Every structure is written in C-alpha cells, then in structure tokens.
Amino acid sequence: MILNEVFETIKKRIEERPEGSYVAKLIEDDEKSGLNKICEKIGEEAVELILAAKDNKREEIIHETADLIFHVMILLAYKEIELEEIYKEFERRRK
Numbered sequence: 001m002i003l004n005e006v007f008e009t010i011k012k013r014i015e016e017r018p019e020g021s022y023v024a025k026l027i028e029d030d031e032k033s034g035l036n037k038i039c040e041k042i043g044e045e046a047v048e049l050i051l052a053a054k055d056n057k058r059e060e061i062i063h064e065t066a067d068l069i070f071h072v073m074i075l076l077a078y079k080e081i082e083l084e085e086i087y088k089e090f091e092r093r094r095k
C-alpha cells in the first residue's frame with residue numbers, strides 16, 4: 001500500500017538525512033526543534049484542509065488531506081511509532 005511505502009521512505013530519510021530531502025530539511029536542527037516544526041506543519045495543514053472543506057473545493061480537500069496525512073506520518077516516524085500500531089488501534093475500535 002502506498003502509505004506504507006511512503007512511511008518507509010520517511011523513516012529512511014530521518015535516519016540518513018540526505019541532502020535535498022524535504023523530510024530531512026523539516027527535522028534538521030536549527031532555531032526550532034524538529035518536533036516543533038513537524039507539529040507546526042500539522043497545524044497548518046489541518047487549517048488548510050478545514051478551509052478547503054468549508055469552501056467546498058474538492059481537489060483542494062484531496063490535496064490538503066494528503067499533506068496532512070504525510071506530516072502526521074513524519075510525526076509518527078519521528079516518535080518511532082509504526083503505522084501498524086495505528087492500524088491495530090483502528091482494528092481495536094472496529095464494531
């Protein structure tokens with residue numbers, strides 16, 4: 001599944017920090033911690049998704065949802081939480 005593939009790439013980028021990588025750039029240490037920058041980005045993407053939904057812009061909703069999921073996956077990888085653990089949580093909630 002594409003989400004698993006992107007997640008594996010994110011984990012590799014966090015480990016290897018290659019030049020030109022968006023993920024590596026986001027978490028690089030500068031004046032703000034990597035965690036702060038990831039969290040800020042999640043907040044921004046969530047707001048952009050809400051605005052797209054309220055404006056009823058279908059393509060933008062799709063685009064912003066992908067951005068939000070992508071940044072949530074960066075947070076999970078950064079915190080060393082596997083996607084599998086999230087899948088299990090959904091399984092646990094299933095009625």
Ligand SMILES: N=c1c2ncn([C@@H]3O[C@H](COP(=O)(O)OP(=O)(O)OP(=O)(O)O)[C@@H](O)[C@H]3O)c2ncn1[C@@H]1O[C@H](COP(=O)(O)O)[C@@H](O)[C@H]1O
Pocket residue numbers: 006009010013020021022023024066067070
């Ligand atoms: N799926 C994505 C993906 N989705 C979104 N983005 C980036 O997330 C950012 C979203 O920011 P914004 O919505 O604010 O858009 P922006 O205005 O372009 O960005 P800013 O100037 O605001 O930072 C953009 O820069 C996008 O390029 C992504 N960057 C990478 N991936 C995947 O992640 C993998 C690792 O990427 P790298 O770390 O770049 O190798 C790649 O193989 C891709 O599959």
